[in-house]
Amino acid sequence: MWKGSVDYLTYDLLQLEGHLGNAINFFIYDTLKIWFLLITIIFVVSYLRTHFNTEYVRAHLQGKSQLYGNVLAALFGIITPFCSCSAIPLFLGFIQARIPIGVTFSFLISSPMNNEIAIALLFGLFGWEVTAIYIGFGLLVSIAGGFVIGRLKMEKYVLMDVKPMDGELEEVKIKLSMKERIKEAYVYTRDIFKEIYLYVVLGVGIGAIIHGYVPADFIAKYAGAENPFAVLVAVIMGIPMYSNAAGVMPLVEVLTGKGMLLGTALSFMMAVTALSLPEAMILKKILHIKLIGTFFGIVGLGIIAIGYLFNLIL
Amino acid sequence: MKIEVLGTGCPKCIALEATVKQAIASSGKFVQLEKVDDIMKIMEYQVLSTPGLVIDGKVVSTGKALSLNEVMAFMDKA
Numbered sequence: 149m150w151k152g153s154v155d156y157l158t159y160d161l162l163q164l165e166g167h168l169g170n171a172i173n174f175f176i177y178d179t180l181k182i183w184f185l186l187i188t189i190i191f192v193v194s195y196l197r198t199h200f201n202t203e204y205v206r207a208h209l210q211g212k213s214q215l216y217g218n219v220l221a222a223l224f225g226i227i228t229p230f231c232s233c234s235a236i237p238l239f240l241g242f243i244q245a246r247i248p249i250g251v252t253f254s255f256l257i258s259s260p261m262n263n264e265i266a267i268a269l270l271f272g273l274f275g276w277e278v279t280a281i282y283i284g285f286g287l288l289v290s291i292a293g294g295f296v297i298g299r300l301k302m303e304k305y306v307l308m309d310v311k312p313m314d315g316e317l318e319e320v321k322i323k324l325s326m327k328e329r330i331k332e333a334y335v336y337t338r339d340i341f342k343e344i345y346l347y348v349v350l351g352v353g354i355g356a357i358i359h360g361y362v363p364a365d366f367i368a369k370y371a372g373a374e375n376p377f378a379v380l381v382a383v384i385m386g387i388p389m390y391s392n393a394a395g396v397m398p399l400v401e402v403l404t405g406k407g408m409l410l411g412t413a414l415s416f417m418m419a420v421t422a423l424s425l426p427e428a429m430i431l432k433k434i435l436h437i438k439l440i441g442t443f444f445g446i447v448g449l450g451i452i453a454i455g456y457l458f459n460l461i462l
Numbered sequence: 463m464k465i466e467v468l469g470t471g472c473p474k475c476i477a478l479e480a481t482v483k484q485a486i487a488s489s490g491k492f493v494q495l496e497k498v499d500d501i502m503k504i505m506e507y508q509v510l511s512t513p514g515l516v517i518d519g520k521v522v523s524t525g526k527a528l529s530l531n532e533v534m535a536f537m538d539k540a
Contacts, residue, residue: 201524202510229525234511236470237501241510310505332526 171360178352182272189268190340195333198324200227202238210245217251222290225258235430243310250298257447258290261422266393273401289450296446305436347395355402368407378412379455383448386419393420411458418451464494468504468514474527475513485533
């Protein structure tokens, strides 16, 4: 339905054809589609999330065994919000509840990686199969990464002394009516959308130019099968891009259409969301650089392995 | 009445503090306002997602930059 009206607008109404017509058609269609999906998915997730705040997650992770805790923490990471500015209270709060740091890291990896913006973009750009692969392997990296960090006995690298509390946690209960939850989801969706809609336009816009003008062999040569280091380079490039995920992902979609391998694209997107430089800077206040380095190293290796694996089998 | 805003300096915490000040001014009530930025003290309230809003020792909201009306509603309820 949408495709038809956008086709009508560009080819019939505006009488555009050739490269320019294709680029503009692609730009309008993709921007509208992604905006629509972003609004829908962010609204649904933020409504669900009014039931699962971080305090709730902590109360439910308390006293769980090592591996089970990692799995649960990674799953909670899908639904709970994450803002790097709240990483410190979260980290210390988990220690306070005697949750092992490996489990905390599972949550810390999963939460930004499986955030609703990334999921909405993936779904809109690549379809549900790639989204499912992304979430599945994202969970795997979070669980395995947290598990390994837990095994390394790095508790001594937490620089702040937190006194573990005795006994069970009492959950901070905040009662909300359904109307309040819907309103909260609406406000949240509106705020997020205001923050990122321009990045989407920008990303899709540059994507449209590439789509219409840059020849496929150019991209295949640098990001495709011909370059064995593509995955590695993609992961390193992804680290400083967290805040721009909304602008970066439309570009990646265009690049895969032009010959970039899917594994490379997956690695890149995971690096964008899971490894964030601002988060590392914030965590540096309470964690020794060795622990942060280990965290980035393990997650980075996991993501790179996934990229190569996919490029091999697909 | 005593209101505490828990926050370590994130943008949302600063926004909430400003809103609370505004709410106190327009309510005309006598309120003691305290900004709690010591992370250890914040933890004592069991709050993990900042900003937190505490009225008379009770946590009423976490992780949200509330609107003026919402803050006023919490103050009326307390």
